[in-house]
Amino acid sequence: MIRLHGLEVSGNTYKIKLLLNLLNIKYEFIPLDIKNKQHKSEAFLKLNPRGEFPVLEDGSLIVWDSQAILIYLAKQYGTQENNHWYPDNAPAIAHITQWLTVANGEIFLTLGKARAMLKFGYAGDLELAQKRGIKILQWIDQHLKDRNWLATEQPSIADITCYPYIALCEEGDISLSHYPAIHRWFKRIQNINGYVSMPGIKRE
Amino acid sequence: MIRLHGLEVSGNTYKIKLLLNLLNIKYEFIPLDIKNKQHKSEAFLKLNPRGEFPVLEDGSLIVWDSQAILIYLAKQYGTQENNHWYPDNAPAIAHITQWLTVANGEIFLTLGKARAMLKFGYAGDLELAQKRGIKILQWIDQHLKDRNWLATEQPSIADITCYPYIALCEEGDISLSHYPAIHRWFKRIQNINGYVSMPGIKRE
Known part of the structure; x- marks a missing residue:
């Protein structure tokens, strides 16, 4: 299962949601509680040492940085029909x-x-x-x-x-x-x- | 022929030189006269609208941004033996x-x-x-x-x-x-x- 950690009002999080939808990939969205600085918590820093979002989990693979996540999704889940991404x-x-x-x-x-x-x-x-x-x-x-x-x-x-x-x-x-x-x-x-x-x- | 526009003391230019050498690719280095703002000249802005260096020319293909150039070179010139780049x-x-x-x-x-x-x-x-x-x-x-x-x-x-x-x-x-x-x-x-x-x- 793919899990996306991010924020509804974040443009960088939205980029990933958009591509996930365009590629028709099912995922679970996990909104961060940034008022309580969840993205700087010890648990989150284990996912991303930069303390930033979005972060993608695909099984045991963790990818931070929105550009890296976009490339990963397009490359991993692009088919012959939609490898144009x-x-x-x-x-x-x-x-x-x-x-x-x-x-x-x-x-x-x-x-x-x-x-x-x-x-x-x-x-x-x-x-x-x-x-x-x-x-x-x-x-x-x-x-x-x-x-x-x-x-x-x-x-x-x-x-x-x-x-x-x-x-x-x-x-x-x-x-x-x-x-x-x-x-x-x-x-x-x-x-x-x-x-x-x-x-x-x-x-x- | 590959032409690299850049600056000897620029770390971003050096990245490209380093990979060109590691991939054993011959190239022509064209140093910019930045004292006279050559990188902001009309001729250079045609190569790179951002007015920054390095810029790579490979025949008619122009690539600006050092990350893009690194990916391009590794992908275009990587062989089975060195596709690890x-x-x-x-x-x-x-x-x-x-x-x-x-x-x-x-x-x-x-x-x-x-x-x-x-x-x-x-x-x-x-x-x-x-x-x-x-x-x-x-x-x-x-x-x-x-x-x-x-x-x-x-x-x-x-x-x-x-x-x-x-x-x-x-x-x-x-x-x-x-x-x-x-x-x-x-x-x-x-x-x-x-x-x-x-x-x-x-x-x-």
């Missing part, structure tokens, strides 16, 4: 990995942080996060102008990992009004069979 | 990816930043970077206590990507005296056939 092809994987890095870097550290400041009261320079976030949105909108998907010809885990914190960015008071290519991409993702949403993400 | 096995890849994230996150943002502040005059909170960096070193030393390699039973790109900014951390005035398991790991890496060093990394 993480294809067995070096140039495709190279382009997917680029966007995994952007998701953890530019996107999370601007759009994700602005949201965390406004929604959860995290400390930080909101104006700077918003200003940098707008630059990322402009870049990604331009990148998607003549493309259906971020990295390859089909949807991949690059799209799954970049989608949440872009789709949630208005919770960080960053407008999504000016990016038509991003909205077309949202719609494409939301139309994939098995798509599930999370609190805060609107339907196009 | 990025094996075709979901649990192994999951564990490798975890360390790719740690390299870009904890390691680069603490040890790498402290070095950048002292060596290149970058702005930032040196004391905080050093304090957090020591915690990472303690964690990794503990992790390597009963293991030969970070992620799997053989050397992988997890080791390649984490090695440089750990091995360079004394340039950020963070002592490496207290981590015997890390030193044993350094020695193992340095003994791999094809190993090359970079300025600032001592031989064990």
Whole structure:
């Protein structure tokens, strides 16, 4: 049985839920009690020494870090029909990995942080996060102008990992009004069979 | 012909050089003139819209982001004998990816930043970077206590990507005296056939 430890309102947790659903994998969701710092408890640190979520358990295998979990699920449970999530092809994987890095870097550290400041009261320079976030949105909108998907010809885990914190960015008071290519991409993702949403993400 | 754009004193550039050498791949190194901000020039932004290095060109394929380049090279040029750098096995890849994230996150943002502040005059909170960096070193030393390699039973790109900014951390005035398991790991890496060093990394 697959068990996913995470938080309902976490975009990084949602990435995993989304892929689990798209791959039609049954799993048990175990919500963390972060008010009581369960993710820093001794029991949880045995699962993930970084004290962060999400964490996936697949039998005796434990995987932390959302990028690692996405790659693991796509590789382990992808069939011939849906191996496009993480294809067995070096140039495709190279382009997917680029966007995994952007998701953890530019996107999370601007759009994700602005949201965390406004929604959860995290400390930080909101104006700077918003200003940098707008630059990322402009870049990604331009990148998607003549493309259906971020990295390859089909949807991949690059799209799954970049989608949440872009789709949630208005919770960080960053407008999504000016990016038509991003909205077309949202719609494409939301139309994939098995798509599930999370609190805060609107339907196009 | 493979062309690598980067900087001699950059740990992220060195990761790629190291793997190219370990895989015995011939390449042309193109050093960037960062004093004149060549990495922000129009020509370079066509290679990498992020304006960062390293960037790899393999014929018409362009790959930016050091993690993406490592995966690409290992996957594209790994043979049956040396596919251990990025094996075709979901649990192994999951564990490798975890360390790719740690390299870009904890390691680069603490040890790498402290070095950048002292060596290149970058702005930032040196004391905080050093304090957090020591915690990472303690964690990794503990992790390597009963293991030969970070992620799997053989050397992988997890080791390649984490090695440089750990091995360079004394340039950020963070002592490496207290981590015997890390030193044993350094020695193992340095003994791999094809190993090359970079300025600032001592031989064990």
